Amino acid sequence: MSPDRTQSVPLLSQSSFSVLQPFWGVESFTSLGASSKISWWQGDLGSFLTVEMNVATPLPTSLFLPQLPTRITRASINGWQIDGEFLGVSRVLRTPHIDLAPTAISAPPTVEEGLRAKIGGGAGLTPEGDDEVAGFLMVARSLGISHSLDRSEWRNNRTTTFSAALLDAAFHGFAIPVVADAARQIAHGVMTSCTREALLAVGHTSGAALLRGMETAQQCVRRAA
Numbered sequence: 001m002s003p004d005r006t007q008s009v010p011l012l013s014q015s016s017f018s019v020l021q022p023f024w025g026v027e028s029f030t031s032l033g034a035s036s037k038i039s040w041w042q043g044d045l046g047s048f049l050t051v052e053m054n055v056a057t058p059l060p061t062s063l064f065l066p067q068l069p070t071r072i073t074r075a076s077i078n079g080w081q082i083d084g085e086f087l088g089v090s091r092v093l094r095t096p097h098i099d100l101a102p103t104a105i106s107a108p109p110t111v112e113e114g115l116r117a118k119i120g121g122g123a124g125l126t127p128e129g130d131d132e133v134a135g136f137l138m139v140a141r142s143l144g145i146s147h148s149l150d151r152s153e154w155r156n157n158r159t160t161t162f163s164a165a166l167l168d169a170a171f172h173g174f175a176i177p178v179v180a181d182a183a184r185q186i187a188h189g190v191m192t193s194c195t196r197e198a199l200l201a202v203g204h205t206s207g208a209a210l211l212r213g214m215e216t217a218q219q220c221v222r223r224a225a
Contacts, residue, residue: 098173098183101144105224111216112147119167120159122205130154130163131206134170135213138180141173142187145220178202179210186214 073081115136121129133149140147154167169175175183182199185191191199200207 098138098142098175098180100141100173103146104144105146105220107140107145107147107217107220108223111220112149115149115213115216116153119154120163124204125160125162126166126203126206127159127163128205128209130159130167131203131209132213132216134167134175135179135183135210135215136217137167137170137213138173138175138183139187139214139217140220141171142183143217143221145217176202182210183214186218 069083071081071083115133118129118132121127133154137149139145149171151164151168151171154164158164159167174180178195178198179202182191182195185195196211199211202210
């Protein structure tokens with residue numbers, strides 16, 4: 001597994017609003033067998049920040065705090081006021097990253113159309129169809145598969161804000177470690193049974209949907225061979 005990289009990702013966790021607005025309240029979140037409480041904060045233009053209390057369940061856009069905040073305010077271009085205390089986190093996101101490979105092949109139009117039709121399909125904060133698209137985006141990036149899917153496909157209220165933020169992350173190569181590991185391995189042709197089991201353990205249906213999307217990208221390469 002490649003080491004984590006510190007990346008500047010303003011589109012994922014930035015907002016030009018001075019005060020972020022809480023939405024969806026506080027809910028429990030479980031991933032890879034660990035539980036955390038999580039709250040969501042929204043700015044303008046779909047900008048988005050999640051706050052969690054357990055480092056074992058990281059989302060690609062998360063901020064970890066000892067307790068969930070009641071107010072998040074932009075203090076400067078490089079930081080936030082969290083319940084009155086300054087925290088300089090606004091432009092740095094540390095999460096595994098998949099590099100963009102040189103374009104080798106193009107995804108067939110039928111594949112693109114099929115994936116596009118899946119966006120927003122399914123129930124919950126991360127609809128199953130979105131997870132499948134995210135899996136494709138990660139492996140397509142790693143294999144150098146060109147496609148016409150972009151963030152306009154999942155914006156415009158086609159899916160939840162939360163899921164759109166995760167699709168943004170996948171489009172730019174960011175994911176939780178187990179998903180990044182799976183994308184790298186499947187791009188190299190073989191996914192270990194350990195990685196596969198860990199991927200399938202993500203969420204109720206997310207892991208299986210992510211795997212389907214990854215395999216769709218892999219099949220694009222096989223068809224072109």
